[in-house]
Amino acid sequence: MKILLIIPAYNEEENILKVCKSIEEYDKNLDYIVINDGSKDKTLEILEENNIKHINLIHNLGIGGAVQTGYKYAYENDYDIAVQFDGDGQHEIKCVKDICNPIIENKANMCIGTRYLDKKTSEFQSTFMRRLGKNIISFIIKVCCHKKITDPTSGFRAADKNIIRIFAENYPTDYPEPESTVEVLKNKYQVVEVPVSMKERQGGKSSISVFKSVDYMIKVSLAIIIDSLR
Amino acid sequence: MSIVLRSVLIAITIIYILILIRSINKKNLQISFSVFWIISGIILIIALLIPNFVEWISHKLGFVAPSNMVFCLTIFIAFYLIFNMTIKLAQEHKKNVTLIQEVSMLKKRVENLEKKKKSK
Incomplete structure (x- = not known):
């Protein structure tokens, strides 16, 4: 089983080295690739100095475009499993095993790491507003696809070969996680969730600001509803 | 007029x-x-x-005043054009994203090949 970690990074000079170190400490044979999404800080220099495998996007594409580049890379290099892993240190490397297991055991095509399934495993539960937003998106997916996804915006996900192919060809660019989950469900692939723990951000800024969240909710809801009408 | x-x-x-x-x-x-x-x-x-061309048509179509017809037509056409432009823009955006991704990946491959050649 060839597993690839896709690590999108935008202005992550404080975290990216720590994240890569933690991966190497965890398992030396684990492949990973950092997608530098046109960072304006020293992320690229850090990647080059420390000889970290990376692709440097010549323009900023946003999280969706960056992650898709990773899936394209995984597809071209014939990986069996691709795992999305954040470059800001929120995801814990020891959970990669849990997240890959359902796919290795052929129980699912895609596996989402959820921070809400089991309250004890995660020290980071995020704010009330974020949880409310997640519940709304979760509800819309439930109505449209008849499948309960507790954490649709989680960026900690594993995908098998079929899903890698789909994502390499077509991946929503703006608000990718919920929309791509719906895409997978619509194609009748199996999606499961496993509890993972997530930490608070260790530095840098979140890609979603408070003022953008209403905009985010509207666009995501619309995207899911229109997607399910096809 | x-x-x-x-x-x-x-x-x-x-x-x-x-x-x-x-x-x-x-x-x-x-x-x-x-x-x-x-x-x-x-x-x-x-x-x-x-x-009296505009006046004649607007009268035939049942508009109260010729100006109504002119404004109505222009707004419709403008809507259609803007919508078309949005679609074109979205298509170009998608092509642009693909281009950036492919070029970036190619650049990486070329760099790797060059490094291999040097080390030989």
């Missing part, structure tokens, strides 16, 4: 068509993109040259 107003409008339309032709000649605008604008210029000239 008074003769003065009519001649001013005709003059503006002619200037518009001249600007159009100039930008096509300067290669700022490809022919395939300019079809709509050329046709709209011709229709404007015809409508202005034939006396």
